[in-house]
Structure formats: C-alpha cells, structure tokens
Amino acid sequence: MSKPLLEIKGLHVGFKVFEGIVKVLDGVNIKVWPFEKVGIVGETGCGKTTTIKAIMRILTGNSLVTPKSEILFEGKNILRMNKSEIEQIRRNKIAMVFQDPTSSLNPVFSVGTQLNDIVKYTYKENKPGEKKLKEDFKQKIMQILKKVYLPDPERMYQSYPIQLSGGMRQRVCIAMALIGRKELLIFDEPGTSLDVTIKDQIFRLIIQIISERKTSMILISHNLGDVKNVVERVYVMYAGYIAEVAKTKEFFDNPLHPYSKGLLLATPKLSGGIGEGISGHIPNYANPPKGCRFHPRCKYRMLICSEKKPPLFNINDSHQVACFLFQNRSNCK
C-alpha cells in the first residue's frame, strides 16, 4: 500500500483565553490517501475548522499545539517546518477555500489584482523580471476563470467583489485555489452561505474539478447531504475528537456511533420524517466532561464512558468507532 498523502496523528490544539486553556482538539487522527476525497462532518464548534487551520498553519496567536502532535504531509511534519518550507507547501501543495466568500476576498482590490497576487506568489521562482511574464499571468488567470464557468472573464478580471453575487464570489475563491498544481484541496463548508440552487452548482463544479485534476480533497461540512454526494470516506467529529470513520456508503447504511446515528436521524428527510434530535449541547471546552466527551448527551452511556476516553475500535478495515459499545465487536486492541 502506498503512503498516505496527509496524516494527522494525535493532534491536540488548545487556545489560551481569559478563563484558562480551552482544549479544543483532543487527539484527532485523520489520513488522506493520494487521490482520495475525504469528508469531515460535525456540528458547529466541534473543531473541524481548527483542524484544517492547523494543517495550513494559520491558527491564531493564542493557540497551543502540543509538541507530540504530528501532521505529516508526504512524510514531513508540517508543524515543525520553518517559514520557507511552509510557504512552499502553501504555494505548491495545499490550497483552501473558505466558508464565506464575502469575507475571504479583499473588498478594495479587483478580482484580477487578487488573482494576480496569487499567481505571482505561486510562480515566484519563474525568473522574475521576464517581460512576457505579465501577459503570461493574465492568460493563466483567464484560463482559470473559464474553468470555474465565470461568465465574461474579461469583465470579471476588472470587477470588484462587491459587484459579484455570492455564487460568483465563491467561484472566484475556487479559482484562487486552482492556481498552480495543488495536490490537496481543502473546502471549508463551501456551500453554507449560499442558496440551495447555487450550492448545487458549486458542488457540481467542485466534483468536476476534482475528477479532472485528480487531486486529493478534504471537504468540511455540517450537512450530511453534501458529504454523501461528494466524498469517498467520512470522518465524524464531535467536540474535538473523531467519533467515527467509515466509507461513505457504509456510514450511511450502517452508522454505529450513537452521535452519528442521532445526527442522521435528526436530519429532516425530503420524503418526510424527522427524528427527535439529540438533547443537550456541545460541551464547554474550558471544562470538558471526563472520559468520552459525548457521554452527557448519550442515550447508551455506561459507567466506563465517564471514566475513560474511548480509543478508535476497529469494526473492519475501513470502519472505526470511538465508542465503548463496540469494544467487544472490534477485532483488535
């Protein structure tokens, strides 16, 4: 078997705040194989965005990453890289599309200027000072704008973000991520701030681009529907840890973790039917519950749940659950 493209091992991230240290991520393990589409699902505040910010090394100043944590990209630890190495990663290897296209574009620069900056940043080594360069860049941008199906690229190039609609802005953001040959694309809730019909279009674009370019992808979402239609493997996150990992089909046919089950049931169905939901809310990270962080909300909690943190139990090769209910069904540990 080949090596994973990205491997996150025991990632612990905390934030220093007035109340003390809030331990948000509590041992996250994620693997992304080359050319694989991976989804991370979870509710607000479960640490999805913190995880990918850690990958890109764009966490805020008050964050604390435990020294034992590892994020291996092509075998090298991103967390231990120096500035030029991490820039190299951002330039050529990993790109990210953020949730809200309005706030991730600079309102005072035109789309063309912003894209130009990224093209310059990406192709920095390409002999600066060459005369043809400027025309070259523009051509590259036009190609990419056409690739994301933006109408009238020439006009787009000159317009400012405020002149574009939400869907168009998101397309510009995706165009930015496509500059250069990135090996991993990260989409952080790309459809959340858009209307259903626009979201549908954006997802179709994403699926098309990923299959054309054959890159790996991480899709972050709180909507199970998005994930089901796009990715191959699903990670369910709850309160800073991975609750369940499975192939998409297996996850939707046979969810095991009580949280995954609750989440699937709570999703309203187009054909009618809505489950009862999960009572309680996500824990306070300054003082998280002992043992399994889900146990105060869990219907099936046992004595052990409040004492020990459940490891990931193997159900089969691709399906793992962090829940003591499956302790005996697992075939290892």
Next chain:
Amino acid sequence: MKTDDILTVDRLKKYFIIPQGIVKAVNEISFSIKSGETFGIVGESGSGKSTVVYTLIGIYGATEGNIIYKGKYNISQNFRKRPHKLKKDIQIVFQDPGSSLNPAQSIKEILETPLKVHNICKNKNDREEKILELLEMVELSANYMYRYPWMLGGGEKQMVAIARALSVNPSLILLDEPTSALDVSVQAKVINKLIQFQKKLNLTSVFITHDLSLMRNVASRIAIMYLGKICEVAQSSEFFDNPLHPYTRMLISSVMVISEEEEKLKPKDITSIGEIPSPINIPPGCSFYSRCPKRMEICKCEDPSFVEITEGHTVRCHLFKK
C-alpha cells in the same frame, strides 16, 4: 372568502425606494391561511419571504393591497395603527435568537414584558406562575428564570423566544426561519416541540425556511416565492410528489439528500443554472425567465397568471395554460 380563513392576503405589494430604483420586494401576492394549518413559504434569499412576514406582523406597512385578519380587520398598515388587542393575536419568532433576545434582561424579564403589556396576569405572583408554566412547556427548568441569554445554548435561546411568542396565547404565529441558526441535532428538538405545540394549542402558523427537507416535515401547505411573487402553491405531499413549476423542480433537484428514497423524489430532467437576479427594476414578463430551462417566447413579454391544476394546487406558469 371562506369562513375558516384566519388570514387573507389580497394583492399585497411592498416596495422599497432606494437610490438605484424601486425594489419590488413583494409584488402582488395573494394567499389565504386556514385556521389550524401550517402555511410554508419557501424561496431563496432575496425572494421576499421575510418581507411578507414582516408586513403581516406590521413592521412594514404595505404599499398596496389588503391583509384581512379573521374576516373583519384590515391590518395592512404599520403596527402603530393596529388596535392593541390585535397585536397580541399575531406573534413572531425571529431567525437568530442571539439578536432577538435582549442581552441585558434575564429570561424572567424577557418573558414578563409581553404579559405586562397585554395585561395577561393580574399581579406579580400570577405572572411568576405563568412564566414557570411557560418554561416548563418548553422543557427548561425553573432556575433558567434568572439566567441571561448569553448563558444559554442556541436551541435553548430559541425555545425562550418561542415561549415569549406563545405567552400571550396568539392565534397566529409567524416563524421566520426559526431553526436556520441551529445545528441539526438541536433543530430536530425545536421542530418537534413546535409541531407538538401546534397540535396542543391548535395554532395556525406561517413557517418560512429555505430548507425544503425541513419544510416537508412541518408545513401542511406550501407556497414557493421567487423575486417577490408566488410561483406555485400546493398541499405539502402534492408539492413534493408532483412539482410542476420549473423553479420548484429546480429547487427540489438541488437539495442534497442522504437516502435513496429521497433521491427518487428529485426531478431528473432539470439542473440548476443561473442566480436570482437583482430585485431592482425587474424586467417585464415572467420573473423566472432568465433561469428557466423551459422558457418560451411568450414568457419574455407576458407575466403568467395562476392556473389551478387540481384542487388547491395552483401554478403561475405559461406551460400549464389551458
């Protein structure tokens, strides 16, 4: 006009004048709501669904048209001109509980205000009893009375907002995307509670959301809005089993679903294209013309009128003209 209609909206218009022109946020819409039903309004952002509800509650006065409440009161004007006793009959729950609850007031004060304003209880003790009753109804314990909104989770805050709306025994409750700020697991809780109240208190409600899957589960009749106009009205089951308007079909086909059963409901002949145009200076003809995959020559110049397909199922589209 039928006797069991609690609210009749007749050719309602709400225009806003801005420097760039006139925004026709609500452009001649008519519908009526029967007592005891949940009337759903779906649409993308900018379609005018919130404006309709704000006009019903009186935040805006209508530009033109009538809103007849219980067959005798015309409430199309601003709330200042509305009789005091009618104000309590129609209540609203807003989208974001974080900003619709006063952060400086305790839950007790928040729930007490409508009771005072509308003289529901005689004295202080009565009021306190009523507040406890309300809290119990939304499954919050008595000690929440002295907490402040920021101490509560999103779902709990929305429950307080619902309790506040129900405190004056309204006969019509307007729900403006009450769960769009909440997570799915919490949303299911709130929705189930709402459905339960509706059965118990025999409430009539107007439910607004952009989430079609959610709409299926709460509404008994659904209207779909596009650029200030209603495109299609039908009973909930009919609406999903037999969608007719191209826009309805486009919306349903765009929903991301999680089971095969739902996948079958999605129309396959249509894919979403284009975006909702700016509501300023809308061109003549059908407002959906620019995005419609089945557009014809006539759609460009003539605005279609409503056609009744089966009883209670009306569509505003030239494709179905008899």
